[in-house]
Amino acid sequence: MKVSKKGEYALRSLINLGFAAEAKRNLVQVSELAENEQLPIKFLEQILQLLKEAGYVESERGKFGGYRLAKPTRKIIIGDVVRLVDGPLAPIRCVSQTAYEKCTCPDEAHCGLRMLMLDVRNAISGILDRYTLADVVGITIRKMRRDGVPLPFSADEAAAAPAARVPARLARKLAKGAKAPKPSPTEGIVQQLLGEYTI
Secondary structure, X not given: OOOOHHHHHHHHHHHHXXXXXXXXXXXXXXXXXXXXXXXXXXXXXXXXXXXXXXXXXXXXXXXXXXXXXXXXXXHOEHHHHHHHHHOOOOOOHHHOOOOOOOOOOOOHHHOHHHHHHHHHHHHHHHHHHHOEHHHHHHHHHHHHHHOOOOXXXXXXXXXXXXXXXXXXXXXXXXHHOOOOOOOOOOOOHHHHHHOOOOO
């Protein structure tokens, strides 16, 4: 399983709409979403349309229109979004729960490759289905506050001087310079990526 650019942009957009919801922003224009994460606007519009059709976001038209989440962040499961955009999480079809197809193996019940890939599928889906958008947004906000990074779509960001505002990609690069406690080798990858916080 590999998350495509489309899947990545969908998740990043939902996270940004989660930030906006936390900041009590009613609507976020697609141009703001694209600028904040430096995403191609036309491709982003297609992704937002897919998310809208699936009931994750809603929109309002007009000069002051834009997008917002259609449901609470705690009800948006990351695994469901990945499946919507990129399809099954299973690395091979014979272990998929949502798109099973018989493989070429003559003895599926005793296939070592299938057993291995079943564990891979279970690990991936176990992680992605355990976390909600609320988890990801919450941990990201805490880490940004810890590192002194302005929160997107918040009063903090609005109060910042235009010259002090930076796109999210640059803000993350600057924040990498901040000292964070080194996790032990046994800690999960999420812990390693996010420092002292865990989802």
